[in-house]
Amino acid sequence: MSRFFNSLRDGVGFDLVLVGAALLFLLALAGLPLLYNVLMSFQQVDMFTLGTLIRPWAGFTNYVDVVRQPEFWLVARNTLIFVFASMAGQFVIGFSLALFFAQKFPGAATIRGLFLVSWVMPGLVVGAIWSWILAGDFGVLNTILKSLGIIQETVFWKSDPNYSIWAVVIANIWLGTAFNMLLLAVGLAAIPRDLYEAAELDGANAFQRFWTITLPMMRSTIGAVLSLGLIGTLQQFDLFPAITEGGPANTSSVAGYWSWQMSFQLYDFAKGATISVMMFLLVLFASVIYVRSTRHEVRG
């Protein structure tokens, strides 16, 4: 028995307690709800059985029904556009800003701090603001673009089926850039200066230095940023009801919003759960990428 307590204080037991506490907490508050959703996707659910676990079994009918919905492929396409365009935008802008603010100039740190404000803005508020900015007639984005001569005709960001998904992407890029910039700036700062000095002595130009030093050294950071970014993007919800409500004609609906709409607007809880389980596959993919990226970490 004393060996057990000893190990808690001074051995592997200590590690197990630390990890175990967090994992148990997560399993209870995230794992169980996840299982509940998986279970629900194989059942028939109505308002009387929402609070119980034993419900009529439905097999794969919910899955078949979801795929047969006329908007299924449209939503799938939108989800891919939303996820990849948002992540690419956030990452490229975030990385550029991180590189830019890594230069030495007066006020660099202070101004970089200002870019983090989107981190503290609640999604609900961001959605409301962007909904105004993106409005076709009285929206300020069109006014600015017109006065700069970039567009001639009014662009109905929220109501034109060709742009509606991009309206939400724009707002989401704005929202997520802070997160990307912050993490990437941290990664950049961790690269030893002398590597660059040595490369400069060897005559490597800025592009070569970026390609041969910065990128390889940032591998693990980039992995973390991308996988957390993917999860954050898939979880994005507040912007949709505020900006387009998934419209027009579902052209800006994505899996997360569709799932919510099924459950909480059409009260078809089983199909809502089914869509969420399908999203699971996407995140599975992200987690694999992240965990693989940690293989290349070097401990300092």
Next chain:
Amino acid sequence: MTRPYTPWLLLALALTLAALYLFPLYWMYVTSLKSASEIYFNPPTFWPLAPDTSIYPQVWFGRTMSTFLWNSVVIASGVTAITVILGTGCAYVLARYRSVWVDVGLFLILMLQVLPASVMITPLFVGFNQVGLLNYPRTAVVLAAAAKAMPFFVVLVRATFMSVPRELEEAALVDGNSRVGAFFSIVLPLARNGILVCAILTFMSAFGEFIYSKSIIQEKNLQPASVGLSGFLGPNSSDWNAIMAYSAIYVTPILAVFVLLQRRIVSGLTSGALK
């Protein structure tokens, strides 16, 4: 790169970029000061015709915002406390070893975040009801939101621990410290800055927690500011300038704190702390 005016050019560019980026924030403040119909003007006005600041006291008192904001602080503090206590140890262990089990742990932590909060809320509501937690709604929200914040915190703080030289911990062990002793006296102090910064970031995102609160907290004087805001958005009326004024009051204090602290946040993360 050594010409004397380059830094000033960079500064000008930085300011331009910041102005572009902060424009939505400016728009929030300007819209809050416009009249109910001026916000629909086409083309829009960049500065209100007759700025009306009376909306601010009206929203503050009419919507009992002090209570809402206090609840937001309580909830965000609770989320931060739980996340830091549980997440720090977990991150430390996941940084200390290099094995398949670490991969499995990280994998689990990320996988458990697969579902958006809007989908998680139904099972959580049912579960909390079973164990009686719905009678302590703010506690219930804190627990649920901490689970959401955990992966982000663990991944970031793990990076912090990775940068603490392992030799220091080993030296402490050789000197006769126990694992617990070495953790608290050597490793934690070295990673302190990084943990603190991640805690602040967790606090700030928890300050906007919305989906769990709106379902779980039914009593108005326990609800956070995000739930108070959603009440404005009705089917036949949306008082937009009041919504913007409310949003402005909601985010301004935290923005102010953030701007004051940001130098320490950024430098805490970028120089030394994570390295």
Next chain:
Amino acid sequence: MSLSRLAFLATLALSSVSMFTLPAAAQVTVKMWSIDGDNGLYTKLAEDFNASQSEVVIESRLLAFDDLVNEALKAFATGQAPDIISLDNPDFALFSSRGAMLDITERVANSDVIDTSVYYEGPLASAMWDGKLYGLPKATNTIALFYNKDLFAKAGITEPPQTWDELLEDARKLNDPANNVYGITFSARAGEEGTFQFLPWVQMGGGSFKEVNTPGAVKALEIWKTLIDEKLASQDVLSQGQWDSTGTFNAGNAAMAISGPWELGRMAADAKFDWGVALLPTETEGGPRSSAMGDFNLGIFANSQHPDEAFKVIEYFASQSDRLFPEFSNIPPRSDVPLPATGDARTDAALKVFQEQLQYAQPRGPHPEWQKISKAIYDAFQAAMTGQMSAKDALDQAQATISGIVG
């Protein structure tokens, strides 16, 4: 019969037992859920009710419009439902059709306060299911056509449009892109508001929510599409709600607007032009009229522990009908309450039109799966208006979905 159904009945039985065993003297708390907003109606009436007597206390919870139904579902499923709920009328059947609401037919018949014969038919029908009454309309509203008299005079039009074709013609004359003025604005949003606005046109075109692909309905949708295609209305009507659409009318950027009496207060204060209200134009001269019927019904949950006290609350709300308009700009759901003059001539004239329009207002449903029917309808007009399908094909597709639901 499933286990949970049994449990539900058991709760019901238990609650009726506890009714008799509870000490009569204790003050009873009645929980009431309603939407936030509505000019503070629920909060104020609840306070007044609490002050008026000492036996029953209303504990009021306000929810955002979008959350009301799904919070109620979650609460109901876990036995946490309130005693009273105020639901938007198309959502009411979701609960009443499945036995979640208390049948109040008898109570109302025996009530000294409530007389259903003075209530408008449409609102009352929305609270009925299978011939029984499960709730009472709190207020009612409908939509009609607002028009900017100054812009009409400028375009040389003397009368508001009477038919759909006239509406289209007038919109063409009024449209003035150089001055940022659209002919008309309305809401064709991907949500209940869009269905609320489109369904009256279907009904005027000889259809109903069960039959949306009549030739008249197809013509209506073609007119809506023409309004967008010829830029007679902003394309943003596809994403704007009624409040924002009418906001552009108030700002002088649209010459006509379709919306309801809830706009009157803001319009009287903000619009810097002369305006009037007309009945919705019909398909042909003298053709059948129709309009949407909005607003909320108060109902009691079947598993309420305090049905008697909850019914007292509903009686109290009904007894305050004469306050609805002067204090909260709500139109009473009954014909025996006169609307007092507001002192604003335009508003008073508008109210007369709205009261006439109310006679043609039809409830959406009632149907337990209304939300799915509604989605089929708004998906259809959005698909047609964005050019993804022809009006006919879109409505045919919606009809197929709806037929699958209504059987």
